[in-house]
Amino acid sequence: MDVRTGLFYLFSVVLLFAAFRVITARNPVYAALYLVLTFFRASGIWLLLRAEFPAITLVLVYVGAVMVLFLFVVMMLDIDVDALRAGFWKHFPIAASVGALIALEMAAVLMGGFRASEEPRALPGVAAAAQAGVQFSNTKELGKLLYSEYLYPLEIAAVLLLVAIIAAIALTLRHRKDSKQFDPAQAVRVRASDRLQVIKVAPTRPAAPPAAPDTPAAETK
Template sequence: MIQILAFYLFAIVVVASAAMTILARNPVHSVLWLILAFFNAAGLMVLAGAEFIAMLLVIVYVGAVAVLFLFVVMMLDIDFAELRAGVMRYAAVGLALAIALAAEIVIAVGAWQAGGIQLGRRIAPVDGAKPNIEALGELLYTRYLFVFEAAGFVLLVAMIGAIVLTHRKRGDVHKQNINRQINRRQKDATRNMKPPVGQGVEL
């Protein structure tokens, strides 16, 4: 019973937080909603018996999103005084979300100890006595080896394509000449113009 309750709880929160990630106007709030979606998706993976994928979601994705959050704060023009002023206004909402996350963790641990959800069918047959990580590695490097290598090749081609598109030469864009900028004399940097009245500015 607790497994079904945890599944519906995590699934509803994942869908709701994903929707709020798109609908939130503040990019900082959008990143926080995305982190909440990742945590609840990790809870779903725990219920499905994939503890390794759940840890990857928490460690890799949430860690990467935290770095993204840092860059968003650094690059955007955010008024920190206004941001600090709104902390107390949303303190009750933040406390409620913290309590909800703590309750979800307790429910997830209870559902995991109860045995998780029995899936209707497996994608690939594995020995139930093997640990999750060992079974995943055996499937990836035996039965799905060529598919795994093809996925890596596709990612490599995508990376090379992104580099080629970034460094291609365009005729309408002038390349920066650093030596010319450094060797420029001071008198060539600015010009003192005295345009006559009514004739505009010479470009």
């Protein structure tokens, strides 16, 4: 067993353990952290397969953006975990049956790629680079393909994302009567004298002496 095979088995074992803990952890924060570990292990397997672009995309998009946002939402919201797990055992047989069916379908699809009789087919660019002895980069070839044959779909997707960003900002900054808003321009131009106001207060006077309490002897007289 070489180093690459050993790393593959190590990453796979950690990935399966982390994926199992995602669905068995009682705390949603721990489940999200185990999911982050699962994404990192999957990214390592992608790197072993020499697929740098999916590996770095998995880390940047899912770990760096989606999971961080999910952790913030989970930690800020008061989630009643007991209420969510109230009907777990009630729906467990149906969930287990659906999970087993999905596992069988995935096994039927993926087992064809692990047959020893079939040789793996490489991409034309990969095969040509291997025959020529040139170091091949799938990220570079993917960039060439995106900005040559798929340039217009890429530009359309970029415009749609830009419109979505502008719409989200417009919906957030719209004026509502029930929300408190401020003008960012005024906040930038504010001065220290506008924030602090010195008020002259008259000097304090000594407190008046307390009145003498009435004695019981005086009352009897």
